[in-house]
Amino acid sequence: MKKEKYEPVEGQKFARKCDITGEGMDAGWVIENPFTRDNGKYVEHIKYEKDALMIAKEMGFESIKDAFENEEDEDAIYNGGSTAIMYWTDYTGQGDDLYIIKNGILVEI
Secondary structure, three states, X not given: OOOOOOOXXXXXXXXXXXXXXXXXXXXEEEEEEEEEOOOOOEEEEEXXXXXXXXXXXXXXXXXXXXXXXXXXXXXHHHOOOOOOOEEEEEOOOOXXXXXXXXXXXXXXX
């Protein structure tokens, strides 16, 4: 399978911005309790599966599925604990576009 190259289209709108690639996204993985990487960068939205797996492993999980199924301590999730849940979502058609491509650059609307 050949990977498609991301090519921004002028005026294209997106619901979210990938915290790994900086690309616009309308679907992808979300970390319920946003994760701060060792380099200090904050991660909440992830566009590509390979990047979601990388972050799941950084969070101490073996797979994305393990991160998704880790619901043992829901109180910790909402109180800033170390338990984080990663899940897939699709924002298409929700009408909450927050970003647009202007002059070839993704900017907040």
